Amino acid sequence: MTHPLARPAAALASGLVFGFGLSLSGMLNPARVQSFLDVFGAWDPSLAFVLGGAVLVAFVGVQAMKRMKRPAFDDRFQLPANRRIDARLLLGSALFGLGWGLGGFCPGPAVASLSLGLPKIMIFVLAMLTGMILHDRVVRKR
Numbered sequence: 001m002t003h004p005l006a007r008p009a010a011a012l013a014s015g016l017v018f019g020f021g022l023s024l025s026g027m028l029n030p031a032r033v034q035s036f037l038d039v040f041g042a043w044d045p046s047l048a049f050v051l052g053g054a055v056l057v058a059f060v061g062v063q064a065m066k067r068m069k070r071p072a073f074d075d076r077f078q079l080p081a082n083r084r085i086d087a088r089l090l091l092g093s094a095l096f097g098l099g100w101g102l103g104g105f106c107p108g109p110a111v112a113s114l115s116l117g118l119p120k121i122m123i124f125v126l127a128m129l130t131g132m133i134l135h136d137r138v139v140r141k142r
Contacts, residue, residue, distance in 0.1 A: 034101065
């Protein structure tokens with residue numbers, strides 16, 4: 001049996017490492033992200049190394065997960081059941097990319113950037129959360 005605080009402590013540690021990595025890599029700077037996405041203009045390819053590192057870490061994590069009987073803090077792994085590429089996935093991916101390109105943030109860096117206290121970031125996160133809530137209330141009910 002695990003300690004009752006083990007799960008929240010592991011989540012906090014993971015979040016701190018993730019946030020530190022985002023800050024260290026420059027992912028909290030929307031201008032840097034937008035210049036990475038501007039492949040036909042002043043393209044900055046440096047974030048490709050960040051993305052490549054993230055893919056490598058995820059690959060190692062998935063390989064380790066495949067060898068485990070169950071996760072450390074749950075009864076079973078919570079994996080997606082749907083493996084199809086459908087219209088909802090494509091539309092969601094397009095909306096995510098559009099928001100990332102226009103705002104220079106995706107959800108993780110946006111939340112981590114709240115620590116900067118800038119009103120522009122707070123508005124972005126509020127809009128993002130509003131979209132998530134609307135999705136849960138409207139789309140998921142269908």
